[in-house]
Amino acid sequence: MLAVEAYNVTKVFGNIRALDGLSFSVKTGEFFGxxxxxxxxxxxxxxxxxxxxMPTSGTVRVFGCDVMQNAADVR
Ligand SMILES: Nc1ncnc2c1ncn2[C@@H]1O[C@H](COP(=O)(O)OP(=O)(O)OP(=O)(O)O)[C@@H](O)[C@H]1O
Ligand SMILES: [Mg+2]
Structure with missing residues (x-):
């Protein structure tokens, strides 16, 4: 089971693309810096x-729950 999965996440503030395609995963029990x-x-x-x-685009899941579609379960 993955604790956190991020796929190609972007975040744009106005005309600044602050996050540009962040992808990583953290396994359950793993220390991640x-x-x-x-x-x-x-x-x-x-x-x-x-x-x-909210991300501008991309997918993030926390223990399988999507942060945009299932924020309550993520929390
Ligand atoms: N609400 C916002 N509106 C516009 N720009 C933002 C906003 N939040 C963050 N930024 C910009 O996004 C970039 C990343 O900021 P962030 O605070 O995530 O960095 P950080 O890695 O946490 O920095 P620090 O080590 O100083 O805490 C910066 O250029 C910041 O100015
Ligand atoms: Mg900071």
Missing amino acids: LIGPNGAVKTTAMRIISTLL
């Missing part, structure tokens, strides 16, 4: 994964 310099889009990615922000 989301690291990068200031402005690398870490918080934006976490907000999308936790259903606080």
